[in-house]
Amino acid sequence: MVNGSPVLFRLRAPAKLSEVKGDFLGQDVEFRFSSACRCWYALAGVGLNTKPGKYTLHIVAGEISQSYTVAVSAAHYPLSTIKVAPAFVEPPKEVQPVIQAADVAKKQAFSTSDPKPLWSGRFLPPTATETSGVFGSARVYNGVKKSQHLGLDFRAGIGTPVHATNAGTVILARPLYFEGNCVMLDHGQGLVTVYMHLSEFKVKEGEKVAAGQLLALSGGTGRSTGPHLHFAVRWRGEYLNPATLLDLRPPEK
């Protein structure tokens, strides 16, 4: 387990328990039972700024309360230099209202998450194409601004179908300044996935989508070095490594 990664906890406990709850890094962890693995499982996350060390996972299962020590190691994220249009590094004054409107829309989208998990089973890659940029790399834009790349990039020419990684609700489907045409899915319990730089929307805000459903066509809108899909995973306000989420093997229902 490293900083910036989603984590899947599995626990052996009787199916008949009414509730299994955990606490990890100050966040509630809600377990659910799978009859496939006859285990309880839950998704959680380790924020990018979590320092390496040993942390406690506290679990309450019926009458039983137990603590486990979980080690978090330091992830090694690379450095890369990027060239984009100057307007996206130092946005001109006249686009400030557009950026502010985008911030309001994002804030609103992120403020609502279904209390129930909407996802199940494995998380699917959003496109059938290769990845081109990893999560967590420190980026120097036009030699000026430094930020960290908080998503996973997929190679995708304009018009490549983009699919829902898992079941959820469309909480945002609109153009934003930096993200370009953007879709956000709520998967419940604070898990959100984000699809950026799209050319065409195939879903509307408020729509329920199934895993693998067509969401949009890829493009190069917003702050983009060229057509590609930027895929991001947010868990309770923290961006986590999408590649790790795609590697998880949650049990089937």
Ligand SMILES: [Zn+2]
């Ligand atoms: Zn990206």
